[in-house]
Amino acid sequence: MATADSSNELVKPVNDVLVTGGRTFAEVNEDVSRPLETFPTGKWWVCFIAALGAFFIGAVMLLITMRDGIGVWGLNQPVGWGNDVTTFVFWVGIGHAGTLISAILFLFRQKWRTGINRSAEAMTIFAVMTAGMTILTHTGRSWLACFWLLPYPNQRQLWPNFRSPLEWDVFAVSTYFTISLIFWYTGLIPDLASVRDRAKNKIRKVALTILSLGWRGSNKHWLHYEQAYLIFAGLSTPLVLSVHSVVSFDFAVSQLPGWHTTIFPPYFVAGAIFSGFAMVVTLLVLAREAFNLKHYITMDHLEKMNKIIMTTGMLVGYAYGVEFFIAWYSGSPFEQFTFINRAFGPYWWAYWIMVSCNVFIPQLFWFKKFRRSIPVMFVVSLYVNIGMYFERFVIIVTSLHRDFLPSSWAMYVPSWVEWGMFFGWMGFFFIFFLLFVRFLPSIAMGEVKSVMDQPRKGGAHA
């Protein structure tokens, strides 16, 4: 690699920063396409069969729920929302990191996003699909759900209540899924063309030609493409903030102490990004190892994500503190009771698991050594995932289980059917993610190339 001449100082070395190992454009295609063109490894099969197994258990539990109704769950008065809504909020939240990476970091010109955006967006889509499944199941007779949820013209002129946050949620989540899918697919078009042009098998080539829409890299196409991509980023940014805000309205708009708080929208969005980044780290630590993508998903990428995890973790911790302060400051004995009960009542263990996993453990990332250690970040990311599940559990269940009338107080324990479904949805998500890394380019090749060391006139590299 020759040094750049002085006239080109401005476009100088991004090499070995965002993509390491001095890769060339052709090697990018080679590295990214390899997992797609070889038979999956034993490790992949083990993961895939485990995911299928988990989903199978969940499917059986789902059938039991459909046969007998949601009475087989542990829900009853006064706890009417439990594991079902907890998993819904958990999975919607997971999705937010993908959109943050693909849209918000794009608007802020954070070039490091190119290495991780494709897989993060895929994670978003699969997480929102999982969330959709959990919430449809939660309606009980889910095969009728579309009649209840969607406004459609009908002979009796019945319409849903548009003043309800639950109805806003239908629109928020379905819009989020649609836009994320379009955004992701648009990003995939040039990469599918790259894989198509390498394809040797005839059927594969035809399939990829159709999927890539016959893309051939024309700059007249790139012009509209780039413009559309920028607009998607611009649309997705307020969208992603709105989605978890609307999810938080499901709680905040009610009158229940513990839910009825104005801090919920930013608190939920911060929590969503926090949990989503943890999931991205969990998945990418494994994927870069399994598919040898260490030149693209570098330690620097992981370190940056760990910084975001720590920052958003502290935002969430701040929200926990403010909730307590406001409960005291409100002067309402019901608010005060709810929060003291949350930390020291029967569900104290859930509360302290949440605080430990979300606030204390991520503090490890103050140290560079830990931010750049694969085992440490992997374990921390798992703890954050656990902590964020418990956060939603704590918000939902502890606010409900102590009703206004002490005679109706009760405890909620998820039934075995609910646990089975919890793992089932986990399997559902991983089935899709594993198929994604197997069949689609998991690094945005076209975008990575634009931030790499560019070949120079006369064959020199910067």
Next chain:
Amino acid sequence: MHKENKGPVLSGVVGFFDDPESLIEATAKVRDSEYKDFDCFTPYAVHGLEHAQGLPRSKVPYVTGALAFTGTATAFAWQYAASKTWWPHIIGGKPFNSLPAFVPIMFELSVLFGGIATFLAMLAFNRLPNLSKRSFDPSITNSRFAIMIESPPVSDDDEAPAEFSAEKAEAFLKSLGAKDTRKVFEEGWF
């Protein structure tokens, strides 16, 4: 494998470059030359190339804007009609026309309409899906850059025969620093 490109109709002449810098320089020269129908082919969006090529700004944002606004209006009209005219109910003592409560869906529908419109507009402006024009070289989606000087369409009336010499165009591209040049014939994907 990429089969050899052959056919009766010449669609143009292509010149390959190995780096974006030479491509941009050469493109600017083609733009200022006698050849008006030309296009560049790149593995990723090369910034600055659209200026060198003299392309006008994309019109996609206008479509997005128009449809996003349609979404806002649709959502309001729909919620207003359903809540006030079709099925008026007093819920929580709120007025039938509860505008603040309609805002979230108005926003979501703006994004939904705008986003889908953006995607469709991008496809329409680019004439995608493209079935009629095959990729002329697999290296374009990999690591190489190209300029294609398109031959003018064969016209039926003999009065204005298009004069296009492939050899001349190839020589021109070579003079701009193309690493190699080649004739491309019209060929569809299937």
